[in-house]
Amino acid sequence: MTLGAAGAALGGAVAFGWSGRAVADALSGFGLGGAGDLANPAEIRSVDGTLTATLKPTLSQALVDDKPRKLRRYNGGLPGPTLRLRPGDAMNIRLENALPPNPLPVPDLAEYPGLSAEDICGPPGNSHVAPHDLNTTNLHFHGLHVSPKGRSDNVFLTVEPGQAFNYRVQIPDTHPVGSFWYHPHWHGSVAAQIGSGMAGMILIEPEDYVPPGLPERQIIIQTVIGSDAAAFDDPRQFMSLSAPRIFTLNGQYRPTLRLRQGERQFWRLLLANDFQFCPLDFKAMGLKAIVVGRDGTPLREPVEVDSLLLSPGNRTDVVVEGLAPGLHDMVRQPYRHGLVDLDARTIARVHVEPGKKRSRLMPARAATPPDITDAEIVRKRTVVLGERRDRRAVFDLAFTIDGQSYDPDVWHLEPKLGTAEEWTFVNTTAYPHPMHIHINPFQVVAISGEPVPERPWYDTFVVPAAGTLTLRSRFEDFDGDFVTHCHILPHEDAGMMMNVRILP
Missing domain, CATH: 2.60.40.420 (Cupredoxins -  blue copper proteins)
Known part of the structure; x- marks a missing residue:
């Protein structure tokens, strides 16, 4: 075919x-x-x-x-x-x-x-x-x-x-x-x-969001489990944080991404994997990087960055510009995942070809939700992330929210439609947990008690090991049932998920 x-x-x-x-x-x-x-x-x-x-x-x-x-x-x-x-x-x-x-x-x-x-x-x-x-x-x-x-x-x-x-x-x-x-x-x-x-x-996106002449790359980073148990039906493989994972970009193993020196490209990065974090260093790739959106929400103003951290489930829309000619490694930088050290891993190569192309193209500006103010908050909640021994779980380890592993018949939180709340996730474990809330995005207010002045919008954000994450969310437009969970998927399947019901 x-x-x-x-x-x-x-x-x-x-x-x-x-x-x-x-x-x-x-x-x-x-x-x-x-x-x-x-x-x-x-x-x-x-x-x-x-x-x-x-x-x-x-x-x-x-x-x-x-x-x-x-x-x-x-x-x-x-x-x-x-x-x-x-x-x-x-x-x-x-x-x-x-x-x-x-x-x-x-x-x-x-x-x-x-x-x-x-x-x-x-x-x-x-x-x-x-x-x-x-x-x-x-x-x-x-x-x-x-x-x-x-x-x-x-x-x-x-x-x-x-x-x-x-x-x-x-x-x-x-x-x-x-x-x-x-x-x-x-x-x-x-x-x-x-x-x-x-x-x-x-x-x-609207029709004219990406201007003519700005090449768009959709870069889906996946980490398929690389073991001899090739059917991926062995829970001791796919539930293990130390089992080998093979990084692919758009299904390709260690591919090459090409651009000219001075050229701009629009990269839509998605970390669509089960557990491994993916810190990236753009300067080491010979690139200038300008972030224009995160997790499906445009930034108010583009932000130039040298690096970024992708947690499982995150998306980042970034305009990159070729700076240093040559063949550069795209490396998943080392990351301390609780008790597991993730090593540096070359996942692709970036070939910046010599040239004199000059581009200043950017995607069209798009609306960002207004900040959630103190006056909007009708309730503050604390949600505790934990773990417990359970002989039914793989490796005898189950994860909990407020002391309870997932129960499909229990609704932990029941906010009302048309309100806004502030939630603080308290992580009592030695592992970071990227928490994902369905349906409504949220603003990050503080990390381990330290305020985050820019209050960025996400739908998935990491709660540090033995730390806290404070966020705010509006419950707009839709009532009904959904879930909140850790997007380290072995943690989710081991119980770190809770039901949320938005009341009309």
Whole structure:
């Protein structure tokens, strides 16, 4: 099948490689976007206000680091296709679960003296501190400010192997402009599915947001689990923070990204992985970097940075400019992940080609939500993150929120629609926890008691090990049920998640 034929099979309006306008003019003479340069994922765009797509997760073999591995993927791609919409559009997405049937759990009772099989596994789907039913799935539209009810961003839906479900997601006319993503969110299978490739980007923007001549790169960073257990069905592999992970960018192992000296490109960075943090140093890549948006919210003013930290689930929209000619390593910088040291890892190369191109292009300015003021806060809450020993959990370790592992029948917090609250997460563990709140973004107010004057907007932000995070959120437009959880997905599947209900 040709590349074009493969794309047409995805449905909708599809474009490959570079996106944006006047692509040929932007790339002519630079050798970019062709052989040897990292291409964007396949793309499906809305037409006449509606995006129509089919996402089909399968378990199939793929070459990652030149070795064949079995991956769970959407539409046979790594990552899945990018979905591009405008504010006010609707998404009609058919999720067809083509993963194989779930095997019946057969625990090794010798590892759990004094416990029965039912004690360990419970009825199907009832274990909330350990992975289970790894081929059961659904969809979450991470960062979108949309309804959590019905066929929209409803993470309580269940789509079993062999079943299909039609999602209908209405994007508000006033939706923020930026980068978002989709991934599975069925509790018990999330770490296994995202850790083996099930993720894709969502872009929401007005028509003229990216100016002609500013090449756009969608860079989806994933860390598929690299072990001999290639089917990724061994919880001791995908739940282990020390198991080897293989970094890919748009499904490519250590690719090359090209630009000319003085040229600007618009990079949409997404860390769509299960657990590893990804600090990046732009100066070491020979680049100047100007951040224009984070987690789907535009900045009020562009900010030049030398480096940034991507936590699992984060997106950063950044305009980069080639400064130093040469071939530079893109390195995931070392990071202290609680009791685990993440080493420096070369994940790609950046080739800044000599030249005299001069560009000052930037994306169009977009609205940022107003700050949440003291007067808006109707309630302040404290949420405690912890851990406990539990013999049903992998490695006997379960995670908790307010002393309790996830219970699907308990709603921890019940804010009212049209109000704003301040929450302080208190981390009593030795691990950092990037906490993600569905549906509504939040402002970071303080970290470990130190105020953050700029109060940036995020939907996923790290609570330091043995530290605190104070944030504020408005509960606007949508009532209903959703969840808040750690986006280190082995922690989520081991219980660090709670239900939230927005009361009308």
